[in-house]
Amino acid sequence: MPLGRGFTSAYLGFIVLLPLAAVLWRSTQGGADGFWNAVSSPAAVASLKLTFVASLIVVAINATAGTLIAWVLVRDSFRGKSIVNALIDLPFALPTIVAGLTLLALYGPRGPFGINVAYTRVAIVLALLFVTLPFVVRSVQPVLLELDQEMEEAAASLGARPWAIFRRIILPNLAPAILSGCALAFARSVGEFGSVVLISGNIPFKTEVASVHIFGQIESDDVSGAAAVSVVLLATSLVALIVFDAFRRWRFGHEG
Amino acid sequence: MRARLSLRAAALGYLALLLVFPLGMVFWRTFQHGLGPVWGAATAPDALHALWLTVLIALIAVPANTVFGVVCALVIVRGRFQGKTFLNALVDLPFALSPVVVGLSLYLVYARTGWLGGWLLGHGIAVIFALPGMILATIFVSLPFVVREVVPVLREIGTEQEQAAWTLGASPLAAFRRVTLPAIRWGITYGVVLTTARAIGEFGAVSVVSGNIAGRTETLTLHVQERFQSFDLTGAYTASVELALLALLTLLVMTVIRKEGPRVDSDSPGDEALR
Numbered sequence: 295m296p297l298g299r300g301f302t303s304a305y306l307g308f309i310v311l312l313p314l315a316a317v318l319w320r321s322t323q324g325g326a327d328g329f330w331n332a333v334s335s336p337a338a339v340a341s342l343k344l345t346f347v348a349s350l351i352v353v354a355i356n357a358t359a360g361t362l363i364a365w366v367l368v369r370d371s372f373r374g375k376s377i378v379n380a381l382i383d384l385p386f387a388l389p390t391i392v393a394g395l396t397l398l399a400l401y402g403p404r405g406p407f408g409i410n411v412a413y414t415r416v417a418i419v420l421a422l423l424f425v426t427l428p429f430v431v432r433s434v435q436p437v438l439l440e441l442d443q444e445m446e447e448a449a450a451s452l453g454a455r456p457w458a459i460f461r462r463i464i465l466p467n468l469a470p471a472i473l474s475g476c477a478l479a480f481a482r483s484v485g486e487f488g489s490v491v492l493i494s495g496n497i498p499f500k501t502e503v504a505s506v507h508i509f510g511q512i513e514s515d516d517v518s519g520a521a522a523v524s525v526v527l528l529a530t531s532l533v534a535l536i537v538f539d540a541f542r543r544w545r546f547g548h549e550g
Numbered sequence: 551m552r553a554r555l556s557l558r559a560a561a562l563g564y565l566a567l568l569l570v571f572p573l574g575m576v577f578w579r580t581f582q583h584g585l586g587p588v589w590g591a592a593t594a595p596d597a598l599h600a601l602w603l604t605v606l607i608a609l610i611a612v613p614a615n616t617v618f619g620v621v622c623a624l625v626i627v628r629g630r631f632q633g634k635t636f637l638n639a640l641v642d643l644p645f646a647l648s649p650v651v652v653g654l655s656l657y658l659v660y661a662r663t664g665w666l667g668g669w670l671l672g673h674g675i676a677v678i679f680a681l682p683g684m685i686l687a688t689i690f691v692s693l694p695f696v697v698r699e700v701v702p703v704l705r706e707i708g709t710e711q712e713q714a715a716w717t718l719g720a721s722p723l724a725a726f727r728r729v730t731l732p733a734i735r736w737g738i739t740y741g742v743v744l745t746t747a748r749a750i751g752e753f754g755a756v757s758v759v760s761g762n763i764a765g766r767t768e769t770l771t772l773h774v775q776e777r778f779q780s781f782d783l784t785g786a787y788t789a790s791v792e793l794a795l796l797a798l799l800t801l802l803v804m805t806v807i808r809k810e811g812p813r814v815d816s817d818s819p820g821d822e823a824l825r
Contacts, residue, residue: 299629302622306640309690313655314643316665320658359564366561370554378562380805384569386744387797387804389751391771392790395778396572399579399787406575424568456553478646485648487754488771492778505650505754512654512758521658524651531646535639 619696653758
């Protein structure tokens with residue numbers, strides 16, 4: 295066992311911890327002023343603001359659409375449901391750059407519906423919706439599956455309307471699962487790169503998200519600036535994971 | 551009944567607009583001029599090299615993370631030591647990190663001016679803008695999957711059977727190989743499928759450390775972007791279809807495993823979404 299622990303620590307230390315320490319170290323090389331200047335530069339602020347606002351919109355849509363899809367997959371029955379169920383995982387299996395190209399083919403110039411959102415902020419939200427689709431669905435589905443329907447039947451027999459049953463009985467039971475799915479979707483959205491890079495056009499101050507901004511800084515050799523903005527994303531990821539863990543404990547009532 | 555139908559229509563409509571139509575569109579765009587141009591694009595030297603490089607990186611990263619994943623899961627489930635919570639959290643971190651930040655972190659360690667890069671270059675080993683960096687980036691982003699699939703299975707089976715094997719005189723290694731390993735094989739398989747999909751599809755982290763040199767450090771995902779930016783849409787769509795077919799194959803394998811293998815609820819962040 296000590297051997298296994300040593301191997302695990304060495305592997306994680308070498309692959310994950312050492313590189314992340316280098317990011318933290320580099321971001322502090324210019325002192326507090328250098329860090330603050332990099333993070334508060336107009337381009338960095340614009341990209342971070344865009345990233346957070348887009349991610350919040352995406353999370354809100356996911357909370358609704360994801361719960362709806364999970365409900366249909368659990369409570370409804372129709373031909374081809376198992377195919378639809380398998381398809382939910384597509385955004386995870388499909389490389390992000392292909393996802394971006396795919397959306398561009400349909401909602402870009404010369405798309406068949408005549409809708410062209412390429413190089414706009416709508417395109418960013420669309421790409422993020424694609425890659426985060428499974429989070430809430432897969433989080434809510436098992437909870438809904440195990441939810442006892444007797445409570446709903448009791449409420450219905452007492453004259454409650456469907457909407458009241460959903461709001462007062464189903465939703466409170468699903469809330470932890472919805473919220474933990476949202477936390478993960480948020481973390482994923484904030485760091486997303488591949489699916490956004492083709493369809494957003496990466497116009498500074500308009501459609502440049504944080505990860506694209508960092509990528510640009512690395513390419514123009516401003517590595518300290520890139521490290522500083524990375525630390526902001528890193529902190530966001532950590533907070534999202536902690537929030538996720540809190541919801542998970544709430545749901546299972548034990549240590550995960 | 552009408553409410554049920556309209557909810558179904560809303561859910562399926564959302565999925566069609568977001569997933570099915572775009573994917574169908576790529577297949578249609580790829581093959582709209584027939585098979586000839588597609589074959590030409592798929593067998594171009596740079597495209598073949600990109601495919602080979604993607605496979606090569608997966609062949610190294612996936613076994614590395616599989617061995618690590620099983621050992622790490624054993625340590626998390628069976629070990630009692632200080633810092634276990636920290637270790638547990640550290641394993642999840644790659645799920646939540648931006649791939650560009652992952653790429654930058656490796657760049658800061660292994661570039662010429664990085665912590666180890668200068669020394670390594672002095673000994674003739676290039677990591678950044680070369681294969682080793684791309685492998686490290688892929689290992690980093692696909693690290694949690696096997697751990698997160700094996701941990702819940704290990705927790706479920708407990709140690710009784712293994713202890714029985716010890717009592718009967720089996721060495722710890724034999725007990726692990728003949729008792730524990732067969733019990734966790736579905737968890738490992740599922741984790742390996744997810745790791746492979748992630749390794750093949752990685753873009754951002756590899757993009758930062760590879761330098762994107764066509765025919766040399768270009769994986770299939772990087773090839774998609776490079777062809778697109780050179781206005782070679784057939785090339786970009788063809789590589790995309792290759793990757794999309796691999797993704798559909800992944801979904802198929804996942805579905806089969808879910809049907810065949812025993813069902814154990816996992817508790818990981820990535821897994822919430824990946825199941």
